[in-house]
Amino acid sequence: MATQHSRAAARFMIAPAVLLLLGWMIVPLSMTLYFSFLRYNLLMPGMEEWTGFTNYRYFLTDPAFLNAIWNTLALVGGVLIITVIGGVLLALLLDQPFFGQGIVRILVIAPFFVMPKVNALVWKNMFMNPVNGLFGHLAKFLGMEPFDFLAQAPLASIIGIVSWQWLPFATLILLTALQSLDQEQLEAAEMDGAPWIARFIHIMLPHLSRAITVVILIQTIFLLSIFAEILVTTNGGPGSATTNLTFLVYVQSLLQFDVGGGSAGGVVAIILANIVAFFLMRMIGKNLDA
Template sequence: MATLHTRSAARLMMAPSVILLFAWMIVPLAMTLYFSLLNYNLLTPETEAFVGLLNYTYFLTDPAFLQAIGNTLLLVGGVLLISVIGGIFLALLLDQPIAGQGIVRLLVIAPFFVMPTVTALVWKNMLMHPVYGLFAWIARGLGLEPIDWFAHLPLFSIVLIVAWQWLPFATLILLTALQSLDQEQQEAARMDGARAVSLFIYIVLPHLARAIAVVILIETIFLLSVFAEILITTGGGPGTESTNITYLVYAQALLQYDIGGASAGGIVAVVLANIVAFFLVRLIGKNLDA
């Protein structure tokens, strides 16, 4: 009986926070759903009219939508590939006893705490600028023609910028998992004649499987909504070559002032993100239960 009263009191105390959080989420979603059924343009608000699912039809049949889907998948996949492989390499490197290990780890993790807008500005103006950027200076020093990254390789450039931000996160998670590896097991394998490559493939990598799954899950959820890096560097261009779903919704809302179409795009983006999250959670759950 005492336990029942304790649980009831706990639920009662949590109720205000849960209700506030629910309202915080449901009100914007309900308003977005409402506007997605309207023909509503900020330049001509007096022409507001109910159009049903027409906004969804226009958004889903827009050629830019299919390219945005492809760009989103390439962006997520590219960043995951770089951050996971690079994170494993850096974790193995940082796990070795070296002088100033604490400072080195801090420097490796530091990029994760830099704001995306600042990161994009640094990469755009100091590293990838075709005239006075560091990469252009290196190319000229080697006798090569500098690359205009954001004009010729826009999506790849954004993948590099975002991967640089998320690489420290993957490194930190994987390093933590690596340090929990049983050293006696590795020593036994070495005594049996196992080489470094075999040790990594059959002992280290399986041990890191759960950590890799967690990195993929968390990064994917955030990478589906990359925006600041695209806005600061390419503006979704040239054309729509670096436009993802998030930027496409922004362009319709604040560049074309089409609130109805942008709201429909927002609902589509939420649905797609939840589908991806659902399958990822199931996949990760199976991995963690194994």
């Protein structure tokens, strides 16, 4: 009886937070779904008209849609490759004892706490600017022509900017997993004459597989909605070279004032993100059960 009362009290106490969270999610989602079936342009107030699935048809057949899908996949895939490989290497490095280890760990994790817009502006103006940026001055010092990263390699530049911010997160998760590895296994393998690369492939990497899966899952969910870095660096350009799905929805909704089309794009983005999250959750579930 006491247990039932405790559970009832717990549900009662958590109910306001759950209801607030549901309202916070359901109300905007319901409005987006409703607007996606309307011809709703901000430049024509009072001219709203029910159009059914017309907005979806126009959005899905827009030539910019496939390009945005490709840019989204390239951005997510590029950042995941860099952060997972870089995170493993940094975790292995930080796991070794050396002088000032605590300070170095703090410095490595620090970029994750920088706001995305600030992060992008710092890279755009202080590093990648071909005239006043650090890389431009370094190229001139070496007698080379400065490279305009955001104009000549815009998508790769954004991948690098986002990777720099997410690398500490991957490093922290992987370092924590690495430190939970039983050192007796490594010592036994070393005593048997196994080289370091064999110990890494057959002992360390399998142990890190679950942590890598978690990193991929969490980062993918956030990377599908990357926006601030694109807005303050390339504004989706040159042309549509860096326009991902999230930025395309922004363009249609707030730059072209087509709320109906932008809402349809938002619904499509939500559906695609949930499909990706579903398969990732299945993957992480199988990995954790293994």
